[in-house]
Structures are given as C-alpha cells and as structure tokens.
Amino acid sequence: xxxxxxxxxxxxxxxxxxxxxxxxxxxxxxxxxxxxxxxxxxxxxxxxxxxxxxxxxxxxxxxxxxxxxxxxxxxxxxxxxxxxxxxxxxxxxxxxxxxxxxxxxxxxxxxxxxxxxxxxxxxxxxxxxxxxxxxxxxxxxxxxxxxxxxxxxxxxxxxxxxxxxxxxxxxxxxxxxxxxxxxxxxxxxxxxxxxxxxxxxxxxxxxxxxxxxxxxxxxxxxxxxxxxxxxxxxxxxxxxxxxxxxxxxxxxxxxxxxxxxxxxxxxxxxxxxxxxxxxxxxxxxxxxxxxxxxx
Numbered sequence: 575x576x577x578x579x580x581x582x583x584x585x586x587x588x589x590x591x592x593x594x595x596x597x598x599x600x601x602x603x604x605x606x607x608x609x610x611x612x613x614x615x616x617x618x619x620x621x622x623x624x625x626x627x628x629x630x631x632x633x634x635x636x637x638x639x640x641x642x643x644x645x646x647x648x649x650x651x652x653x654x655x656x657x658x659x660x661x662x663x664x665x666x667x668x669x670x671x672x673x674x675x676x677x678x679x680x681x682x683x684x685x686x687x688x689x690x691x692x693x694x695x696x697x698x699x700x701x702x703x704x705x706x707x708x709x710x711x712x713x714x715x716x717x718x719x720x721x722x723x724x725x726x727x728x729x730x731x732x733x734x735x736x737x738x739x740x741x742x743x744x745x746x747x748x749x750x751x752x753x754x755x756x757x758x759x760x761x762x763x764x765x766x767x768x769x770x771x772x773x774x775x776x777x778x779x780x781x782x783x784x785x786x787x788x789x790x791x792x793x794x795x796x797x798x799x800x801x802x803x804x805x806x807x808x809x810x811x812x813x814x815x816x817x818x819x820x821x822x823x824x825x826x827x828x829x830x831x832x833x834x835x836x837x838x839x840x841x842x843x844x845x846x847x848x849x850x851x852x853x854x855x856x857x858x859x860x861x862x863x864x865x866x867x868x869x
Contacts (some may be wrong), residue, residue: 579651581615582644584608585623589641593630667854668697672708672720674774676799680740680819681721681841682862689861696854705774712846718855720844723774733845738866740841741817742775743833750809753830758788761832765793765811767802775799778839779814803827 588597588608598605616623623637633641660666673682678700686698701708705722712720713731721737744761746753755761761783768790769776783790793811796802803820806813806827820827843859845851851859 578615578618581611581618583648584611585615586641586644586648588612588624588631589633589637592632597631662853664693664854664857665695667695667852668699669852669854669858670699670701670717672701672703672705672711672717672722674705674722674798675702676775676816676819677721677723677841678702679800680816681737681866685858685862685865688865689858693854693857696858698858704772709844712844715846715849718845718851719859721841722844723778723839723841731847733847735843735845737841737843737862739838741833741836741838742778742814743817743836744812744814744830745803745806745817745820745827746812746830747807747809747824747826748828749826751812753828755812755830755832758783758786758832761788761812762791766790767794767796767805767811767813768792769799769802769814770795770797773797775814775816775839782836 584597584601584603587600588594591597591600594605594608598608601608603611612624619640621636622634623640625632625634657666671682682700689696690698701711701717703711705720708717708720708722709729709732711717713729723740744755751764755764768779771777771780780790794805796805799815799819800823802813802815803823805811806815806820807824812830817829817833843862
C-alpha cells in the first residue's frame with residue numbers, strides 16, 4: 575500500500591474533533607474536500623472509519639483501533655521533526671574529530687573555545703590516534719573529519735583539503751648546547767629526541783634525512799611533540815618539533831641553522847566523500863576556516 579501521510583494527518587484531525595466543521599477550520603480545507611479524502615482513505619484501507627450522523631463524526635471500532643496507531647505514529651514523526659530541528663539549530667548534536675594532541679593545541683584549541691561559547695550544547699569529542707587508524711575510522715563513519723600533517727593518503731573515498739602550513743625543525747636549549755651543526759651528518763653526534771617511528775612527523779623527518787644520505791640515530795623516542803619539547807627544555811638533547819608549538823611553551827629554545835633546509839609541512843583535513851557532514855560539523859568547519867583566515 576502506498577502511504578499518503580497527509581491523508582493520515584487529515585484522518586487524525588477529523589477523528590480528534592469528531593466534527594467536520596471544526597476539522598475544516600483547523601485544516602483550512604473545505605468540508606467536501608475532507609469528505610473526499612476520508613472516502614479515499616477508506617477505499618485504500620477497504621473498510622469504514624467513521625459513522626456519520628447529525629451529532630458529528632464517530633469512529634467505528636476499526637476506526638478507533640486505526641486512530642490509536644495513527645496517533646502514535648504522528649507523535650513519533652512530530653518528535654523526529656522536533657529532534658531534527660534541534661540538530662539543525664545546533665541546540666543539540668555531536669562532533670567527532672580525529673587529531674593529534676599537538677595539532678589539537680595548534681589548530682583546534684581557539685576554534686573549540688569560540689565554538690563552545692556560541693554552541694554550548696554541542697558535544698565535541700577529540701580522538702587522538704595514529705593518522706592511519708583515524709583514517710580507517712573516518713572511512714567507517716566513526717569520525718566526522720580528521721586533521722593531520724604530512725601523509726600519503728590515497729583512499730578514493732577520502733576528500734583532502736589543505737588548511738595551512740607549519741614550520742618544523744630542530745631545537746635546542748642554549749643553556750645546554752650550542753649550534754655547531756653544519757650538516758645533517760653532524761646531528762648524529764648529539765643526543766636526538768624524536769617522536770616514535772609511527773608518527774607522521776617522524777616519517778616525514780626520516781625521509782628528509784634519507785634524501786640527504788643520513789639515517790638518524792635517536793637517543794630518546796617519545797609519543798608526542800609536547801614531550802619532545804619538554805625534554806629539549808631540560809637539556810636531554812636536540813629535538814625535532816613544530817617550531818610554533820615549542821616556542822609557545824618554551825620561548826627560550828633556539829633553532830638550528832640547518833632548519834633553513836627544511837620545508838614547511840602541510841596540515842590537511844580529511845572528510846569521507848560518501849557521508850554528509852552533520853549540521854554541527856559543518857558549522858565547526860566554518861569556525862575553523864574563519865580562524866585560520868585570521869592568521
């Protein structure tokens with residue numbers, strides 16, 4: 575059976591009012607048009623819904639049963655419409671972002687603050703994981719988008735967009751070390767503090783070094799660039815990090831001269847081509863790009 579929702583709504587209004595005149599006034603439809611619609615619905619169902627008399631419109635036993643179901647169905651539809659409106663007006667919703675701790679601090683922190691101020695009822699979840707794992711979750715629809723640095727993502731259902739460029743390089747604390755490094759080979763003469771080999775920034779660095787004929791030997795390997803910066807600051811060695819992040823926390827740190835040989839890295843956003851972004855996620859991306867345009 576082809577369900578005509580308007581016929582069901584009309585039936586509900588007539589049954590609720592038990593009077594054709596009142597139903598006509600509420601629906602802004604003529605009484606003959608209502609009668610035709612009720613007749614059409616009865617023909618589709620193959621039974622009688624109303625007993626018509628001078629007193630009004632009384633439901634048959636079958637009509638009473640049908641009314642109870644239609645009433646429940648229309649209430650569910652109304653609740654769904656109300657819920658949908660809440661999501662559209664951003665009074666309710668959730669955003670799931672895949673991003674490293676480092677990029678969360680550099681790229682997202684200010685955006686989250688301003689967005690939360692304007693839309694406090696939207697839940698924001700930040701998932702910190704390896705980029706490869708985050709992209710898998712994005713493809714499965716578990717994340718709305720992923721923000722990451724240099725990578726070789728080639729999945730066909732993932733849309734990539736460049737957001738900004740950041741400067742990475744080697745840093746040291748001048749209270750413990752001096753910049754006597756002239757070549758990449760010289761780096762291995764010092765204790766190096768790097769992220770672990772699975773991190774995108776480490777993969778990027780290893781490729782840079784190999785292109786210069788060097789395999790870097792690490793003194794310490796850590797999970798995040800924040801820890802790299804912490805260890806550089808206390809004099810444990812020379813580390814590789816995003817310059818902006820490092821100097822924001824420790825303005826005393828200095829760059830090596832060979833940083834001039836290191837190109838900027840691209841920070842990109844990945845979305846699933848096959849899944850439309852939620853209203854909340856669309857608005858968050860608007861805030862993100864607006865914030866980046868200021869810089």
